[in-house]
Amino acid sequence: MKRLGAAALRLVMVGFGAVGQSVAKLLIMKEKQLITDFGMRPRVVGIADSRGAVVNEKGLDLEMALKTKYEKGTVAEDKTHELPVELIRRIEADVLIETTPTNFKTGEPGLSHIKASLQAKKSVITTNKGPLARAFHALLELARYNNVHLKFSGAVGAGTPILDFGKVCSRGDRIIGLKGVLNATTNLILTQMEQNNSTFEEALKYAQKERYAEADASLDVEGVDTAVKLVIIVNSLMSQRPTLRDVKIRGIGKVSREDLHNARDRGKGIRLLASADDEFSVSPSEIDRRDPLFVSGPYNAVKFLCEYSGEKVVVGRGAGGMETASSVLRDLLEIRDQLSGRSQT
C-alpha cells in the first residue's frame, strides 16, 4: 500500500441538481481527508447545468459555484453558448461526472455527454440510468476501446454499494440469481399505504413532499425504474445480457390497501420485487415479513444467490443526493487508483 504523492485529478461536472451539488459539497467537506488518506486532490475545472456553464482550468471555487446556483438557479455567471458536449470535448480534464436527469426512452442528453467524454479519452462517472439502459455494452466497449473508465455505482442503490457488494460476492463464487427492492419511491408508497392506511394518492403525495418522488412518478410506479436497475445489475454481475425488453414488468398501480392489510394479517408483506433467474421480472410480490428483503420506507435491499456461499443480502437507503454523491466519490477513488496503476477491477 504505497502512498503516492497527492495526484491532481481534473473533473468536469455536467448536471448540477441535487446529486451534482452534493458531490460539490462532499468535495469541499472531504478535501483534506482526500489528500491525507487517499492522496487525491480533485479539481473541478468546469460545471455545466441546463442553462449554462462555468469554467476555470485552475479549479473552480466550489462554494461560489453552489452560491451562484442557489441564487440564480444556474451555475453560469453569464450566458454561455457552448453546449455541454462541446465543453466536454474541449476542456482539459480527466473525469466527467454526469448527473443530468434520466430519460429512459432516448438516454439523452446523458448518452451524448458520456459518448463525447469517452471518445475524448476522459473517464466517466455517471448516476444517470438512461444511457446505461439504452447502451450498456456499447458504452463499456467504447470505454475499453479508448482505454478509460466508465463507473456508475450511484445509478443503482444511491449510496448503498449494491454493485460493488455483488462484485465482491462474485469473486471466488458465482451469482446465479437475485431478488431485490430497487426503487425507494414505490417502497415508501407501499409502506405508507400499509402503516398509515393512506390511499395510493395520499402516499404518492407524501413521497413527493418528502422529495422521494418526481412530479411525474409514473416510471417509478409502473416499475420501469426498477426494471432498468435490474438490467444494469444483471449485465454488471451475471453472465446474461438482458435489455429492458427482456423484463416482464408490472407496477404497483393495482396494489390496494386491502391487499396490503390482508398480506400483513398472514405475516406477509407486499413489495415491488425485481427478480433474475431464468427469467427477468418486476412485479408486486408477497414476501415473508422476516425476509431481509422486507424493508420499509425509502430503502433498497438486494439478495444475491451465490453458487457456493448461499444467500447474501445488502440493505441500505435507496435515495438521496448526499447518499448518491458518496457513490460518486467511491467511483472517483477507484478511478484514481486505476490511473495510478494501483488497482484493477
Add this chain to the structure above:
Amino acid sequence: MKRLGAAALRLVMVGFGAVGQSVAKLLIMKEKQLITDFGMRPRVVGIADSRGAVVNEKGLDLEMALKTKYEKGTVAEDKTHELPVELIRRIEADVLIETTPTNFKTGEPGLSHIKASLQAKKSVITTNKGPLARAFHALLELARYNNVHLKFSGAVGAGTPILDFGKVCSRGDRIIGLKGVLNATTNLILTQMEQNNSTFEEALKYAQKERYAEADASLDVEGVDTAVKLVIIVNSLMSQRPTLRDVKIRGIGKVSREDLHNARDRGKGIRLLASADDEFSVSPSEIDRRDPLFVSGPYNAVKFLCEYSGEKVVVGRGAGGMETASSVLRDLLEIRDQLSGRSQT
C-alpha cells in the same frame, strides 16, 4: 482489464478440517474457471494437519489427499517428523492457507504458523481468529515489513463478505459505528428457543447435532467469539484500535425462553449484539423484529453507520465449511491480483 497468462500460485495448507477440506474441494471444482476467468492456476504443494503432512513440489493430487484424510483421519501418508512451522519455512510456496482451530488465549498454533510464513516472505490467508485477536496489528506490521499479504476475510462472517463490504462502504465515506449479529451458533440457539420453545440445553444440543456448535460451545455462548470478531472488524475498518480487553462482554447464558417470548409479544426479538461506537460491547439486546439485524438461524448481519450515506446492512450465512472456503478463494484472487500488480486494496 488485461488478461495475463495463467500464473501458477504455490499454496501450502496448514489445517485440514472442515474449512481446509472445503478449500481443496473448491479448488478442484473451480480449476477450469480459475484459469479462464481469473488467469490463476493454484498448485497445492503441501498440506499439514495435526498428525502429519504430505508434500509434493510439483503439486499434490487433491482428490487423493481428501481420500487419504477421509480414510486415515490424516492427510499424511507416513509419519512425518517435520513440524508445520518447519514445513512452512522450508517449502517453496507463495501463500499459506492457515485453517487450524482457534485458540483465543494463546492464538496457537496458528500464531506461530502465520509468523513463520510472513517472516519467510510468504503471504497468508487465515480463517483463524485466535492469532488476529492476539496480535492484529503486529501481524499486519510483519506482513508490511516483509512486503507480503495477510488476508482474513473468512475469519468473520464465514462466506458473507462483511469485511470486504465494510471496506467498500468506507471508501468515499467513513464508518462511524456498527452493530451486528456475529455468531451463528448463538443466533441458532436463540432462534430455536424462541421458535420451538426449546430449553437452552435442547437448543445447544440441536446446534451441536447440526454441526454449528463445537463440543465446547462456551466461547460462543459466553460472547467471546462475537467479541473477537468485533475487535477484528473495528481494527480493520474504523480508526479505533480496541483489543479484547476493551470489550464489555455478556453472553446468552441468562436469556430464558420467557424473555424471548415476552419480547416477541411486544414485536421485539433478542439477539446477541456486538456494538461499536464510543464503547465496545457484546450483550443480548432487544431489537425490533423489522430491523434487518433481526436474522433467524445460523446467520450473521452487520449494520454499518456511515457518515454521509447512512446505514447499510449486510446479511448472510455465518457458518459453514464451504462458505468459509469461498472467502479463502476470494482472498486468494485478491493476492493473485496484487502479486501481478493489478490491484491495491
